[in-house]
Structures are given as structure tokens and as C-alpha cells.
Amino acid sequence: MKKRERMEVIYDILKIIRDNQNSIKPTPLLRKANLSSNNFSDYYTELLEKEFVKEIIDKKERKYVTLTDKGFKFLEKYTLIRGLIEEFDL
Amino acid sequence: MRPGPDPLFMYIELGFALIALIFCLLIYFRTREAYSLTKHKGIKYFRDAFLFFGFAYLLRFLFSIVFLSRVVFDMNIERQILMPVFIMFLGYVSTMSILYLIFSAIWKNISGKTTIILGHVLAILVSITAFTTRSPLAVIVIHSILTILAIIIIFHKKDNKKQTKTRILYMLVLLAWVVNLFIAGKPFLPRGFDQIFQGFALILFIIIYYKVAKWIK
Numbered sequence: 028m029k030k031r032e033r034m035e036v037i038y039d040i041l042k043i044i045r046d047n048q049n050s051i052k053p054t055p056l057l058r059k060a061n062l063s064s065n066n067f068s069d070y071y072t073e074l075l076e077k078e079f080v081k082e083i084i085d086k087k088e089r090k091y092v093t094l095t096d097k098g099f100k101f102l103e104k105y106t107l108i109r110g111l112i113e114e115f116d117l
Numbered sequence: 118m119r120p121g122p123d124p125l126f127m128y129i130e131l132g133f134a135l136i137a138l139i140f141c142l143l144i145y146f147r148t149r150e151a152y153s154l155t156k157h158k159g160i161k162y163f164r165d166a167f168l169f170f171g172f173a174y175l176l177r178f179l180f181s182i183v184f185l186s187r188v189v190f191d192m193n194i195e196r197q198i199l200m201p202v203f204i205m206f207l208g209y210v211s212t213m214s215i216l217y218l219i220f221s222a223i224w225k226n227i228s229g230k231t232t233i234i235l236g237h238v239l240a241i242l243v244s245i246t247a248f249t250t251r252s253p254l255a256v257i258v259i260h261s262i263l264t265i266l267a268i269i270i271i272f273h274k275k276d277n278k279k280q281t282k283t284r285i286l287y288m289l290v291l292l293a294w295v296v297n298l299f300i301a302g303k304p305f306l307p308r309g310f311d312q313i314f315q316g317f318a319l320i321l322f323i324i325i326y327y328k329v330a331k332w333i334k
Contacts, residue, residue, distance in 0.1 A: 034155055077156075101154050108151045108160075111332035115283055117159025117221055 034112075036062070036070060038105050041079060041098050050083075050091045074098075126312060127185045133315040134178035140322040141171035147333045158229065162221035169214035170322075176207050205248035208256040211294065212240035215263045218287060222271050257298050264291040283328070286321060293318035 031039070043059045044051050051059075057067045074080045079098035083091045094102075111117070144167040152160045180203045216236040220227065239259075246255035268291070271284045297314050 034157060097154070104151070104154060107332045107334060108155055108157075111148070111151055111329065112157065112159060114328055114332060115159075115163060115221070117157065117163055117224075 034105075034109070036060075037074065037079070038102070040070060040074065041094060041102050044080065044092055044094050045099070045102060049093050052089065052091055056092055124185060126309060127181055129312050130315065131178060131181040131185060133312065133319050134174045134181055137315075137319050137322050138171050138174040138178055140319075140326045141167045141174060144322075144326050144329050145171060147329060151333060158224045159221050162217045162224055166214050166217035166221060167325075169210045169217060172210040173207060173214060176203060176210065201248050201251045204251075204253050204256065205244045208244035208247040208253075209240045211256070211298075212243045212259060212263070213237070215260060215267060215291060215294070216240065218291070219263070219267045219270055222267075222287075253298060257295065260295050260298060264295050267291055286325060286328075290318065290321045290325070293321060 040056065040060050043056060047055075053071070056071075057064060060067055060070075062070065071080075075082070077097070078095050079101055080092050081095050083093055085091065145164050148160060148164050151157070152164060180199070183199065213236065216239070220232065220236070243255055243259045247253060268288050271287055293314060297311070297318060300311055300314060
């Protein structure tokens with residue numbers, strides 16, 4: 028199976044969150060992302076740092092992950108950016 | 118004796134440099150969002166290549182203005198002082214533009230910062246050599262070597278049909294640049310010969326811009 032590129036993994040994680048009514052707990056997200064926990068932790072930290080996602084704690088102290096505007100923007104632009112990368116072999 | 122520079126051809130050169138500058142900057146700024154969203158190194162180097170190409174055309178534009186002022190208004194700007202300074206800066210920015218174009222193709226195989234620093238060192242060496250020898254020869258030689266290197270690297274990669282077209286475009290941009298440098302101001306060439314190649318390079322930049330614009334909405 029072809030190894031996913033970094034950008035592709037980020038897209039997949041964001042898409043999982045969006046397809047889950049933009050709210051998912053970290054553990055099911057890890058499971059659906061199909062990554063090792065170490066890898067997932069790296070990506071998750073990166074997504075938080077880049078402000079693609081944010082964490083929300085509900086009244087029962089449960090942590091949820093949601094997309095930010097920037098995260099939605101990335102999903103919206105992903106196909107086009109992918110096209111640019113492939114066109115110029117970047 | 119060689120006739121003096123014809124203002125008409127200098128106006129044409131001025132126009133070409135300005136349009137090339139605009140298209141290089143358009144490529145740079147229109148890919149800003151793609152880079153800021155992804156932080157993709159390939160996109161970064163690609164943008165930087167066109168930023169430096171833009172600087173190179175800005176220098177050519179400024180040089181043409183100064184030279185044209187000298188011809189049209191009979192202003193006394195000493196060519197002996199101006200030319201080496203111009204070649205020095207042009208040597209630096211244009212070497213960086215070619216290097217960034219190469220980096221954009223091979224970024225997965227290079228160690229980012231070290232390679233970039235080495236690239237700057239090479240570009241500075243080229244510009245110092247050009248300044249001290251007061252000749253564009255060092256720039257032409259290094260750029261020819263880099264162009265050959267770039268062509269080998271770019272064509273060595275696995276590709277599909279679309280990418281082959283883009284690589285041919287890259288190759289033509291680099292070749293047009295080197296040929297432009299080589300023939301610039303050569304007295305044995307007929308008038309207008311430089312401008313034909315500059316026009317050719319300009320068309321290539323416009324094609325690249327439209328290829329970028331297709332993906333950047």
C-alpha cells in the first residue's frame with residue numbers, strides 16, 4: 028500500500044472531523060485516522076499549532092476536536108493545491 | 118564603431134522587464150495562500166524561485182531606466198561604475214532563482230537549511246566574482262552549469278505526461294535566461310536579437326502564470 032504523504036494525512040484527519048458533524052473525540056479520531064499513536068500525536072500537535080483544529084471541553088469535561096475556519100479552508104482548497112503540486116511536480 | 122543604443126529597443130526591453138516582473142510577482146503572491154495553508158516546502162521553493170526571478174527583472178528594469186535616462190536625457194551616469202554593481206546584484210538574485218527552481222524539484226532529497234545556506238554562499242561568490250572581474254562571464258558560466266544540472270535533475274525524476282510538459286517549460290525558462298545573459302549587448306548580433314529572446318522568456322513566464330492560476334482560485 029502506498030504511503031500517504033504528510034499533506035494527504037492532514038487532509039484525511041480534517042475530513043474525518045468534518046464528516047463527523049465537526050465534532051469528534053480524540054480516541055475515535057485516532058482510530059479512524061489509521062495511524063500509529065505516535066504518528067497521530069505528531070499530526071495532532073501540528074494541527075493544533077497550525078490552528079486547523081481546536082479542542083473543546085464540554086460540561087461533562089469531555090474533550091472534543093473541531094475544525095477551525097482555517098481547517099475548513101484547507102479542506103476547501105486541498106484539491107486545487109494538490110493539483111498545483113502535481114502540475115509542477117513540487 | 119558600434120552605433121549607440123537605440124532608445125526604441127531600450128523601451129522594448131523596459132516593457133519586457135516590467136511585464137516579466139509583474140508575472141513573477143503574480144506567481145509569487147497568488148501562491149501565498151497555498152503555502153500558508155500547507156507549509157509545503159516544494160511550494161515554498163517554487164515561490165522563492167519566482168520571487169528571485171522577479172528581483173532579477175526588477176534590476177533589469179531599473180538598469181534599463183537608468184540607461185535610457187542617460188541616452189534620452191543625456192544624463193551623465195558612469196557606465197563603468199553602474200555596470201559592475203548591476204552585474205553583482207543580478208548575479209546574486211538570478212543564481213538564487215535558478216537554485217530555488219532546482220530545490221523545488223528535489224526538496225524531498227535535500228537537507229533544507231544547509232542546502233539553502235550553501236546556495237546563498239554560491240550566489241554570493243558568483244556576484245563577488247562578477248563584481249571584481251567587472252564581467253558577466255562568471256554569472257554566465259555558473260548559470261550554464263546550473264542550467265545543465267537542473268535539466269539533468271528535473272528530467273531524471275519519474276513523471277507523467279503533464280509533468281513532462283512542465284519540465285520542458287522549466288528547461289526553456291532556464292535556457293532562455295542563460296541565452297539572454299549571453300547575448301545581452303553583444304555588438305556582433307543584429308539589433309532586436311536580444312528582444313526576440315526576451316519576448317520568448319516573457320511568453321514562458323506568462324504560460325507558467327496561467328498554469329498556476331488554473332489551480333489557484
